[in-house]
Amino acid sequence: MSRSVPWVEKYRPRKVEDVVYQTEVVSALKNSLNSGNLPHLLFYGPPGTGKTSTILAISKQLFGPKLFQTRVKELNASDERGIDVVRDTVKKFASLSSISVDPKYPSPKFKILILDEADSMTSDAQNALRRIMELYSKETRFCLICNYVSKIIDPITSRCAKFRFKPIKKELMLDRLKYIATQERVPIRDKALNSLISMTNGDLRSAITLLQSAAAMVLPFPKQLTNNKIPQKNEKEKEKEKETQMEIEIEKKDDEDEDEDEDEDEEVTTSLIMEISGFVPAKVINEFIETCKSNSYTNLVKKVKEVIYSAYSIQKILFELMNRIIEDNSLNNLQKSNVCEKIAEKEHSLIDGADEFLQLLDLAACMASVFQQIK
Known part of the structure; x- marks a missing residue:
């Protein structure tokens, strides 16, 4: 097993045809691949659905491994999202002309600039990008990748062919x-x-x-090889080593059945x-909800502290609580909507840097109030 290579890279699709469950996108891009012409692209959808893999795959099929390094540039817009980066890094790459070709691949004259997480770019940076897209459309094709297309300004979306990536079945x-x-x-x-x-x-x-x-x-890790010289053993040490090895083999045969049982347990x-994964166990969510139903503020504060100290992701706790509230048949639609709205408020506050304990305590108080209405 290759431990040094992340599996997401090792098993990344190499061709557009290998992209999973994005039939419309693959069909459209295959036509572009055959014609050698590519519009500006805007890929949007949930994370982990193949957006970045798709544009990298078609780029490699267009240019091949030799030209890929010079014709394709990938920027993570969440790290480099200011207007200065757009004016300097993006403009410098977009303005350069390309003349080299690889006869084994279509090798169109344009370059490809990939802007990942483009929805985190500032509005000023997006406006500057729009102007660059206008000026250098012959030299460079832009591919913007985002989770939320609503955060991309209209002048940019109107210049791109938009493709929605669906959650994978x-x-x-x-x-x-x-x-x-x-x-x-x-x-x-x-x-x-x-x-x-x-x-x-x-x-x-x-x-x-x-x-x-x-x-x-x-799985066991492979043995590490070293360049250190191994000291030579004398005859007595070699004999002792053989005797020890024989004893170990005898013990292994005697414990064969036990070893087989242990091997069965060694699985994911x-x-x-x-x-x-840091998944929040159902027991934690159940106990939290039961405490909210107890009508005891002291127990509520104690339980919130306990949840905070357990170090589970608050966002994951909010997500699990929302699912449980939605599935709770003892609550009517209005009560469910009130709690879900409160959960959304808490998530927004946490993103803005609010204190986790205070936000979770406020949510617990809201849930306790709702549960008291059904008694």
Whole structure:
């Protein structure tokens, strides 16, 4: 197993045809590949659905490995999102002309500039980018990648061919994860894979990363090779070593049955995946909700502190609470909407840097008030 290479890179699609469950996008881009012409692109949709992989795949098919390094530039707009970066880095790359070709590939005359997480760019930077797209459309094609297309200004969206990437179906995710597990010889059952898929909500990249992390906990690491010289052993040491080795082999034969039982336990389980992913156990959510129903402010404060000290992601706790509230048949639609609205407010406040304890306590008080209405 290759431990040095992230599996998300190792199993990234190499061709547009290999992209999973994005039929419309693949069909349109294959036509562009055949014609050698590509418009400005805007890929949007949930994370882990293949947006970056798709543009990288078509770029490699257009230019080949030799020209890819000079014709394609990828920027993460969340790190480099200011107007200065657009005016300097982006403009400098976009303005350069390209004349080199590779006869084995279409090698169109334009370059490709990929702006990942473009929805985090400031409005000033987006306006500057719009002007650059107008001036250098012959020399450079732009591909903007984002999760929320509503955060991209209209003058940019109107200049791009927009493609929505859908969340990947569970069946397709299961097939892909099974393939990777087989290739990497990871002992894992369908039950654990289904749990992994449920935790990642259609994010295949996150699922593959978690699978690799879990596999690292189960599979043995390869022995490290060193360049140090091994000191030579004398005859007595060699004889002792042989005797010791024989004793070990005898013990192994005697304990063969026990070893087989242990090997069966050495697999990636649902509990291991939950532990690595930081998934909030149902017990934590159940106890929190029951405390909200207890009508005791002292118990409420104590439980909120306990949840905070458990170090689970507050965002994940809010997500699980929202799901439980929606599924709670004892609440009417108005009560559910009030709690869900409060959860949304708390999530927004946390993103802005609010205190986790105070926000969760305020939510708990709101839930306690709602639960008291049904008694």
